[in-house]
Amino acid sequence: MALYQKTLEQFESLLKCDIIDMKKLKILAFNGCPAENGIRSLTWKILLNYLVLDRTKWSSHLSKQRELYRGYIRETIIKPGLAPTTESDVLDHPLNSAPDSSWAVYFKENEVLLQIDKDVRRLCPDLSFFQRETDYACAEILNQEAGFESLRKRIVSTALKVESQSRSRLTGRLEFEYQNKASQSSTTFDDNEYQLLPDGHEAHWEVVERILFVFSKLNSGQSYVQGMNEIIGPIYYTFATDPNPEWREHAEADAFYCFTNLMIHIRDNFMKIYDHSEFGILVRMQRLLMLLKRTESDIYYLFEKQKIKPEFYAFRWLTLLLSQEFRLPDVLRIWDSLFADQERNFEFLLYICCAMIVLQKNRLLSGSESQNIKLLQGRQIIAKRNYQQGELIFEEQPLVLAQFEWNKLYKYSACEYCLYPLESCEQNVRRLCQDSSIVIPYPECDPNQTISQRVVRCPKCNEMYCSVGCYHQAMNSYHSTLCQSDETDSKVHLIRQIIDLWRSAHPPPETTSISLVLKLMAMLKQASRKRKLLLKTGNNGVQSENQRFYHKLLRKEFQSQVEQLRQALGNFNEQYIQIEEFRWFLTPDGFRQLLALLGRNQQGVGTSSLAVWVKNCENLSTAEQAVAGAAAAAASSDISQLIDAIYTKIDDISGEFIDCEGSGLFKLQSCLNHSCDANAEIQYRHNNSTLSVVATRSISSNECNRCVSEASELDETSEEDDDDDDEMDEN
Ligand SMILES: [Zn+2]
Numbered sequence: 001m002a003l004y005q006k007t008l009e010q011f012e013s014l015l016k017c018d019i020i021d022m023k024k025l026k027i028l029a030f031n032g033c034p035a036e037n038g039i040r041s042l043t044w045k046i047l048l049n050y051l052v053l054d055r056t057k058w059s060s061h062l063s064k065q066r067e068l069y070r071g072y073i074r075e076t077i078i079k080p081g082l083a084p085t086t087e088s089d090v091l092d093h094p095l096n097s098a099p100d101s102s103w104a105v106y107f108k109e110n111e112v113l114l115q116i117d118k119d120v121r122r123l124c125p126d127l128s129f130f131q132r133e134t135d136y137a138c139a140e141i142l143n144q145e146a147g148f149e150s151l152r153k154r155i156v157s158t159a160l161k162v163e164s165q166s167r168s169r170l171t172g173r174l175e176f177e178y179q180n181k182a183s184q185s186s187t188t189f190d191d192n193e194y195q196l197l198p199d200g201h202e203a204h205w206e207v208v209e210r211i212l213f214v215f216s217k218l219n220s221g222q223s224y225v226q227g228m229n230e231i232i233g234p235i236y237y238t239f240a241t242d243p244n245p246e247w248r249e250h251a252e253a254d255a256f257y258c259f260t261n262l263m264i265h266i267r268d269n270f271m272k273i274y275d276h277s278e279f280g281i282l283v284r285m286q287r288l289l290m291l292l293k294r295t296e297s298d299i300y301y302l303f304e305k306q307k308i309k310p311e312f313y314a315f316r317w318l319t320l321l322l323s324q325e326f327r328l329p330d331v332l333r334i335w336d337s338l339f340a341d342q343e344r345n346f347e348f349l350l351y352i353c354c355a356m357i358v359l360q361k362n363r364l365l366s367g368s369e370s371q372n373i374k375l376l377q378g379r380q381i382i383a384k385r386n387y388q389q390g391e392l393i394f395e396e397q398p399l400v401l402a403q404f405e406w407n408k409l410y411k412y413s414a415c416e417y418c419l420y421p422l423e424s425c426e427q428n429v430r431r432l433c434q435d436s437s438i439v440i441p442y443p444e445c446d447p448n449q450t451i452s453q454r455v456v457r458c459p460k461c462n463e464m465y466c467s468v469g470c471y472h473q474a475m476n477s478y479h480s481t482l483c484q485s486d487e488t489d490s491k492v493h494l495i496r497q498i499i500d501l502w503r504s505a506h507p508p509p510e511t512t513s514i515s516l517v518l519k520l521m522a523m524l525k526q527a528s529r530k531r532k533l534l535l536k537t538g539n540n541g542v543q544s545e546n547q548r549f550y551h552k553l554l555r556k557e558f559q560s561q562v563e564q565l566r567q568a569l570g571n572f573n574e575q576y577i578q579i580e581e582f583r584w585f586l587t588p589d590g591f592r593q594l595l596a597l598l599g600r601n602q603q604g605v606g607t608s609s610l611a612v613w614v615k616n617c618e619n620l621s622t623a624e625q626a627v628a629g630a631a632a633a634a635a636s637s638d639i640s641q642l643i644d645a646i647y648t649k650i651d652d653i654s655g656e657f658i659d660c661e662g663s664g665l666f667k668l669q670s671c672l673n674h675s676c677d678a679n680a681e682i683q684y685r686h687n688n689s690t691l692s693v694v695a696t697r698s699i700s701s702n703e704c705n706r707c708v709s710e711a712s713e714l715d716e717t718s719e720e721d722d723d724d725d726d727e728m729d730e731n
């Protein structure tokens, strides 16, 4: 911390000088810019050659540049948006197909605009920032009269007419590549996404859209290419979250210039004609390969043998400056170093990419071609030591958990907080078999024999908990908001309405629960801002999973119920929660993302008194057998017959629904990949929502994928992540 404080002071004293020492600044920035006090925001403006080194000139320079940008807006958006009544228009008309016809230009621009629009709406979907309203909406545009065609109107009127062609090189080149952010724009066009803030208000993504549109018109040779949105996003974010309102106010213009300056250096990446130029992407990928050859020739030759070309993985890394490979806080940190790179040819980027490959060395060397390509493109958790088969790798509690609504309705009785079963084995079996005469032998094998006497109830609403501890945890985290204490309270009706709607839209077998959403909202309300990280528990692939998720949950026949559900949740938020960060999730677009987020990241949890009893009985019989020989063996076979009979009867009466079931969000678990050849599995060893990841075979150090890292170590880093998230949410 002392070191950090020192860095902070070094930056501050350097940035205070009348003439800023660029060399010193680059050295400092290379090791990371503090986000505090707007240091990063200011440093980037200098490193990207927007601010001159002479501080005394800043104020006149800035006001000149910002006025110039306003001029660009007038030229590129306002003028064309005003009703065209000049003389040349008499000769020109919308059906004029001459390429220099202003209408032809207009239509061409609309295609670009539509593409930008699609792309910016999907900026950092895990971060609510871009969906939020800016305090500095563009006055020039908002002050126009009613007939003026703003970009908004232009998009709405164009969207229905033009079938936009993909301009993407990224998607074009990487079409065989795994679903990823870069291919998001291939999702089909959907009117529901076009929910805007009311007139007079602008979201941050609309500002970004305007910057890109102005850029595309001023750089008509290059225009807009998909992926540029991912470059402008972090820059604008950094400037628009500057603690100083004066900088914040002009984030749009400042980001425009910094982006333009940055594009000078990386535009070759976006233009096919530059592929073979000195800094063209092919040349750079070749240099990455050479670097790899020098660093780890084993991997280099393996790639050669497996015909794994850098185009498969490094194209996106290099073009988008790793913005897609890391979470935003890490991207910002990496960009500190890239922008501070002395030569400005992004040499250091090649080193980072090379390190990303080398870090996977062991796994790559033992992987097949397809495994390796996947490995190079996905995020993994890597084992830091060896694990034996059956060894516990880590355990974790869910961030939030909820029992399935149908499961609960049918009186699968479990702790509201941790899903521990609240029936004895006998009660459990009697209910599942609908037969109250069943007697379960070996009561000593049932740890839950007296559980129903130990149940703790919420004194206000009677909700059941397995322990006082769970009750207090629930109260502190969400239940004091959600407690349905007063039957006459409209809140109680609203919650029930939401749950009823959910059940009607989501018949069993259930995959997730709307109570997760209610609990998340209540947690945000009740807890410190730390909890805001919950909003982003799933931080990647939200979009790419979207469609798959729709098939399951948001099928057409449920559309109206889901819409009702969204509105009811919106009411609930407005009346009882009032969490700003959640509002966007309750817009049509946001709600689908929220459901997709849950769908992707939730993990099913199952608990059962019967299962524990069965397991204990089996252990008992093996132990007895060992001691008493033949007689016990007979008894053991009796037990197995009994168990078989119980399961058969349950199957007849209740079918496959045996356990208390619910779903939860788990931070570490959500980082695991799934595999047909998994090296770990998830267990619920404590018969509650505590999740255990257990090695199913021996796992060697550095093995990744499909699990798993040393839990203690990850805990440390996840703490840091939390802090980052908090900082970002502050703004
Ligand atoms: Zn509990």
Ligand SMILES: [Zn+2]
Residues within 6 Å of the ligand: 458, 459, 460, 461, 462, 463, 479, 482, 483, 484, 485
């Ligand atoms: Zn209660």
